[in-house]
Amino acid sequence: MLKTLYQQMIDQVKPNPTLVQAVVLQAQSTAQAPSPPAHRRSAWILALALVCSMAAFTALASSSDTVYQWLYQLSPAIAQHLKPIQLSCEDNGIRMTVAAAYIHESCAEIIITVQDLQANRIDETIDLFDSYSINRPFDGSGTCEFLSYDDATKTATFHIQLQEANNHPITGSKITFSVCQFISHKANLTAVSVPLALNGLDEAPAQLVRLSGWGGDDPHVFRQSRDRNAYPVLVPQGELAPLADSITLSAIGYINGQLHVQMATRNKLQNDNHGELYLLDKAGNRIACSYLVNFVENAHVESVIDGASYSTDFGITPQRVDFSEFVFDVSPQTLQDARLYGDFTLSSMLTAGDWQVTFPLVAE
Amino acid sequence: MTARSQRTAAEIEAFIHRHSALVYRVAYARTNQKADADDVFQEVFLRYAAKLPTFESEEHQRAWLIRVTLNCASKHYASFWNRKTTALPEDFAFAQPEESGLAEALRQLPAKDRALVHLFYYEGYSTDEIAKLLRTKTSTVRTRLTRARAKLKVLLKGDYDVENPLSADD
Numbered sequence: 001m002l003k004t005l006y007q008q009m010i011d012q013v014k015p016n017p018t019l020v021q022a023v024v025l026q027a028q029s030t031a032q033a034p035s036p037p038a039h040r041r042s043a044w045i046l047a048l049a050l051v052c053s054m055a056a057f058t059a060l061a062s063s064s065d066t067v068y069q070w071l072y073q074l075s076p077a078i079a080q081h082l083k084p085i086q087l088s089c090e091d092n093g094i095r096m097t098v099a100a101a102y103i104h105e106s107c108a109e110i111i112i113t114v115q116d117l118q119a120n121r122i123d124e125t126i127d128l129f130d131s132y133s134i135n136r137p138f139d140g141s142g143t144c145e146f147l148s149y150d151d152a153t154k155t156a157t158f159h160i161q162l163q164e165a166n167n168h169p170i171t172g173s174k175i176t177f178s179v180c181q182f183i184s185h186k187a188n189l190t191a192v193s194v195p196l197a198l199n200g201l202d203e204a205p206a207q208l209v210r211l212s213g214w215g216g217d218d219p220h221v222f223r224q225s226r227d228r229n230a231y232p233v234l235v236p237q238g239e240l241a242p243l244a245d246s247i248t249l250s251a252i253g254y255i256n257g258q259l260h261v262q263m264a265t266r267n268k269l270q271n272d273n274h275g276e277l278y279l280l281d282k283a284g285n286r287i288a289c290s291y292l293v294n295f296v297e298n299a300h301v302e303s304v305i306d307g308a309s310y311s312t313d314f315g316i317t318p319q320r321v322d323f324s325e326f327v328f329d330v331s332p333q334t335l336q337d338a339r340l341y342g343d344f345t346l347s348s349m350l351t352a353g354d355w356q357v358t359f360p361l362v363a364e
Numbered sequence: 365m366t367a368r369s370q371r372t373a374a375e376i377e378a379f380i381h382r383h384s385a386l387v388y389r390v391a392y393a394r395t396n397q398k399a400d401a402d403d404v405f406q407e408v409f410l411r412y413a414a415k416l417p418t419f420e421s422e423e424h425q426r427a428w429l430i431r432v433t434l435n436c437a438s439k440h441y442a443s444f445w446n447r448k449t450t451a452l453p454e455d456f457a458f459a460q461p462e463e464s465g466l467a468e469a470l471r472q473l474p475a476k477d478r479a480l481v482h483l484f485y486y487e488g489y490s491t492d493e494i495a496k497l498l499r500t501k502t503s504t505v506r507t508r509l510t511r512a513r514a515k516l517k518v519l520l521k522g523d524y525d526v527e528n529p530l531s532a533d534d
Contacts, residue, residue, distance in 0.1 A: 002466075002516065006485045009463040013456055015388040015405055023406050024380050027413035028373045145415055188372060213422020215382045228488055276378055288378060294422040324422075343375060 082111065085359045092353035093118030098177060099157075101359065105169050110160040112177065114355075115153060121351045124149040125186035126156045128179060129272045134162060135176040178356035183272055183347040189244055194277075194340040196241050196249065201335060204253020204260070205235040212322075213294035231293060233325050234262045244344040246273050250323065258290070259328040261340065268322040275344035277326045282337035289326035297321045380409050386426065386487075387433050393482030394437040396471050398455050407436045427497050430487075434479055434498070469519035477512040484509060 082100040089096055095115045102109040116122040128144055147157040160177065162170075208230040234251035241249040243263065250264035261277050268274070279287040298319035330338070384405070391404035411432055419425035458464045470478050483489045483497070491509065495502040 003485045013392045020384050023409050024377045027409050030413035
C-alpha cells in the first residue's frame with residue numbers, strides 16, 4: 001500500500017538535532033529581542049499621530065528626520081509608505097482607531113490603536129486572540145502583531161498584515177476591521193509543582209474521542225489503529241489537582257504503555273488560559289511529552305444559517321471543557337523519582353465590546 | 365488569526381521541539397531536498413518567534429504551521445538563487461530500497477502535488493480539510509491527488525498498490 005510505504009519513508013525524515021537546537025537558540029533570541037525602549041515607543045505613537053495629520057508619510061519624513069529615523073528603526077519596510085486613515089469607533093469606553101495603512105501588491109499593512117478612555121483595562125499584555133475579524137474583498141490570510149503600549153495614554157498599537165491568497169494584487173474598495181473582545185493583564189506562571197505522587201500509576205480507563213488537535217512526534221499519533229476520529233484518551237476523573245486558574249489535572253495513568261496526563265481547561269476560548277505539563281526526573285532533567293492530543297467535551301452546537309443546518313462538535317458553549325492530554329514515553333520506574341510540573345499563561349481580564357471600522361482600500 | 369504575546373524561552377523551546385517533526389516533514393515533502401527543508405524549517409520557526417502568535421486550538425496551531433511552512437517553501441523556490449542553482453545530491457538514506465524508490469518517484473511530481481500527497485497520506489487530512497487549509501477548492505485537491513496517484517502508479521511500475529485516495533477519503 002502506498003500509504004504504508006509513504007509513512008515508513010517519511011518517518012525516517014527528521015531534522016538534525018543540531019539544527020533544531022540552533023533554531024531554538026535563534027528563535028529565543030528573536031523572540032526576546034529588546035522591545036523598543038520607552039522613548040522609542042512614545043516616538044512611535046507620536047509619529048503615528050503625526051502621520052495621521054499629514055497627507056503622506058513622505059512629507060513627514062522630510063519634515064522630521066528624527067521621527068523618520070525612529071519609525072524606520074521600528075518598521076523600515078512599511079514606515080515610508082503608511083498613509084493616514086484615522087477612522088475610529090467607540091464602545092464600552094474603548095476607542096479603536098485605524099490609524100494608517102499601506103496597500104502594496106498582494107499585501108495590506110494596517111496600523112490600529114486601541115485606547116482605554118475610562119479605566120486600566122489595557123496593558124502591555126493585551127491580546128486580541130482571534131477575537132478580531134477582517135472582512136475584505138479577497139481571500140487570504142492575516143496576522144496581528146502587537147507593536148507597543150503607551151502607559152501615559154493607555155493605548156496599544158497593533159500592526160495587521162493581510163496577504164492575498166496566491167499572491168494576486170489586492171483589489172476592491174474597502175476593508176472592515178472588527179474586534180469583539182480582548183484579554184489583558186496576562187501573567188506567566190513557570191515551574192508550578194503539581195502535588196501528586198507519581199509512583200504506582202497503572203493502566204487507566206480509556207475512551208475513544210474525536211481529536212480537536214494534536215502535536216508532537218506524529219508517528220506515535222496516527223497509525224492504522226489510531227484514528228483521529230476515535231483516539232484513545234483517559235476518561236476524565238474530575239479535579240485530581242488544581243493547576244492554575246480554570247485549569248485542573250483531570251486524569252493520569254497509562255494507556256498502551258505510555259503515560260497520559262490529562263489537563264482540563266474551562267472557558268479557554270474566553271480567556272486563552274493555557275499551559276504545558278512536563279516531568280523533572282531525579283537529576284532535575286526536564287522530560288517533555290512525546291506528543292499531545294486535544295479534545296473537547298460539551299461543545300456540540302447545532303445551528304441554522306440561511307436555512308441550512310450546521311453542526312459542530314467543537315462549538316462554543318458555556319459548559320465547554322477543553323482537554324489537553326500530554327503523552328510521555330516514561331516507564332513506571334522512571335516515574336518513581338520524578339515530579340510533575342507545569343508552565344501556564346493566564347489572563348485575568350476579558351473586555352468585550354463591539355468595535356468596527358470600515359476604511360477605504362487604496363493601493364499605491 | 366494571531367496576536368503577538370509573551371512567551372518564555374522554555375515555552376519557545378518546547379513549542380519548537382513539539383512541532384519540529386511536523387514542520388520538517390511538510391517542508392521536506394514540498395521541497396524534496398534535505399538542504400531546502402533545513403532552510404524552510406529554520407525560516408518557519410523564526411517567523412513564529414518574530415510574531416509569537418496565539419492560537420485558538422491545537423488544530424488552528426497546526427494549520428498555521430503547515431500553511432506557513434508551505435508558504436516559506438514556495439518563496440524558497442521562487443527566489444532567484446534557488447531557481448538558478450542545482451541542489452547538491454544530499455538526501456536521507458532510507459532503510460529500504462522501495463522507500464528510496466518512492467522518494468525518487470515523488471521527486472518527479474510537481475512540488476504542490478507532493479505536499480498534497482503528504483497532507484493526505486501522512487497527516488491524515490481529508491480532501492475537504494486540505495482544501496480549507498490551502499484555501500482552495502475541494503475539487504482541485506481531488507483532481508491533483510488523483511493525478512499524483514496516477515503518476516506514482518506509472519513511476520512505481522505497479523510494484524505497489526497505489527490505492528485511489530478518494531476511496532480512502534471521507
